[in-house]
Amino acid sequence: MLGDVRVRSRAGFETERRGSHPYIDFRIFHSNSEIEVSVSARNVRRLLSFQRYLRSSRFFRGITVPNSSNILDDDYNGQAKCMLEKVGNWNFDIFLFDRLTNGNSLVSLTFHLFNLHGLIEHFQLDTMKLRRFLVMVQEDYHSQNPYHNAVHAADVTQAMHCYLKEPKLSKSLTPWDVLLSLIAAATHDLDHPGVNQPFLIKTNHYLATLYKNTSVLENHHWRSAVGLLRESGLFAHMSLENRQLMESQIGDLILATDISQQNEYLSMFRSHLDRGDLCLENPNHRHFILQMALKCADICNPCRTWELSKQWSEKVTEEFFHQGDIEKKYHLGVSPLCDRQTETIANIQIGFMTYLVEPLFGEWARFSNTRLSQTMLGHLGLNKASWKGMQREQSGSGDDVDPTFEEMDSDILPQEPRLS
Numbered sequence: 190m191l192g193d194v195r196v197r198s199r200a201g202f203e204t205e206r207r208g209s210h211p212y213i214d215f216r217i218f219h220s221n222s223e224i225e226v227s228v229s230a231r232n233v234r235r236l237l238s239f240q241r242y243l244r245s246s247r248f249f250r251g252i253t254v255p256n257s258s259n260i261l262d263d264d265y266n267g268q269a270k271c272m273l274e275k276v277g278n279w280n281f282d283i284f285l286f287d288r289l290t291n292g293n294s295l296v297s298l299t300f301h302l303f304n305l306h307g308l309i310e311h312f313q314l315d316t317m318k319l320r321r322f323l324v325m326v327q328e329d330y331h332s333q334n335p336y337h338n339a340v341h342a343a344d345v346t347q348a349m350h351c352y353l354k355e356p357k358l359s360k361s362l363t364p365w366d367v368l369l370s371l372i373a374a375a376t377h378d379l380d381h382p383g384v385n386q387p388f389l390i391k392t393n394h395y396l397a398t399l400y401k402n403t404s405v406l407e408n409h410h411w412r413s414a415v416g417l418l419r420e421s422g423l424f425a426h427m428s429l430e431n432r433q434l435m436e437s438q439i440g441d442l443i444l445a446t447d448i449s450q451q452n453e454y455l456s457m458f459r460s461h462l463d464r465g466d467l468c469l470e471n472p473n474h475r476h477f478i479l480q481m482a483l484k485c486a487d488i489c490n491p492c493r494t495w496e497l498s499k500q501w502s503e504k505v506t507e508e509f510f511h512q513g514d515i516e517k518k519y520h521l522g523v524s525p526l527c528d529r530q531t532e533t534i535a536n537i538q539i540g541f542m543t544y545l546v547e548p549l550f551g552e553w554a555r556f557s558n559t560r561l562s563q564t565m566l567g568h569l570g571l572n573k574a575s576w577k578g579m580q581r582e583q584s585g586s587g588d589d590v591d592p593t594f595e596e597m598d599s600d601i602l603p604q605e606p607r608l609s
């Protein structure tokens with residue numbers, strides 16, 4: 190069936206059907222009489238990712254959307270190329286890069302990094318297939334999400350590149366490690382619906398059922414990534430064994446980004462650092478460090494310069510509050526951090542930094558005590574001080590740390606150790 194790439198692999202898992210998108214159909218909250226969608230129309234929509242559904246419906250309605258990559262001004266192109274020469278700088282402005290590439294930051298940046306790391310040559314990749322794969326990845330992010338969109342994916346990929354260049358890692362990583370890290374970073378939030386796991390569970394979303402309420406989004410991002418890898422045929426020239434290994438290792442990396450599992454990963458990381466027994470010649474240890482690196486890349490916003498960090502904070506809060514608005518409208522009970530009446534950006538950021546970002550980056554700096562780590566901790570301290578200043582201005586008291594993030598950690602689900 191066209192668009193259906195669901196295949197049962199020998200590894201024993203299925204990819205997500207191209208298009209079993211986590212589209213939230215708000216009509217489920219209305220009475221049945223209001224639902225007037227024919228079964229066939231619904232089936233057609235399920236074949237396509239949400240983004241593809243929008244494009245195809247525009248196409249059938251005769252609305253054409255210009256191909257953004259064709260209308261790039263030469264001058265912008267030149268400036269974007271110029272920026273890529275400094276892609277390893279921690280103060281790389283992904284928002285500017287996204288504007289200069291006309292919304293194609295994820296494709297342009299990841300393609301460039303594949304080239305820079307010599308992956309195209311090493312793995313004999315077909316550049317047309319690579320570009321097609323990256324375009325599909327970029328398209329399957331929801332551009333209407335204020336935060337979980339392709340720009341966030343590009344930002345995480347750029348941060349991952351910075352970590353891969355750190356001396357401890359760069360001298361021990363294989364091209365295979367770099368390949369998996371970049372693919373996992375670029376796809377780690379693929380097809381994100383802009384709402385969190387508790388929302389999917391309380392609305393009985395089929396993804397919550399499919400993944401038994403555990404790492405629902407991360408499992409979906411991973412299976413969607415595997416679907417695109419297979420559909421693009423990018424690694425069709427590799428052995429089945431290697432492709433299966435790649436798919437499962439990308440899964441381990443993406444699943445590590447589930448923030449509710451942070452304590453498990455952090456205590457494992459801490460024990461290794463205390464014992465001083467990390468040996469990067471050991472592929473299992475390298476893989477664990479890449480999981481930690483991707484976790485850092487995913488939540489590194491507060492470690493960027495204030496100008497960049499502030500923009501990310503506003504975007505993520507907008508997404509949280511949007512979810513809260515829907516929950517209020519449909520009487521679903523407003524999730525923690527999502528109520529615009531009681532929460533502020535400053536409170537959310539201070540809680541996030543205190544309970545999640547500082548502990549993680551503190552350990553990362555113990556592992557890799559470099560100038561970059563010190564720069565990140567420096568920004569983190571300054572940014573937190575700025576939010577605290579704003580919090581004091583708003584409340585008149587200050588020093589309130591939102592305990593929501595700490596409470597989130599107590600909700601940790603049992604998890605198999607990933608490091609043997």
Ligand SMILES: [Zn+2]
Pocket residue numbers: 341345377378487
């Ligand atoms: Zn993310």
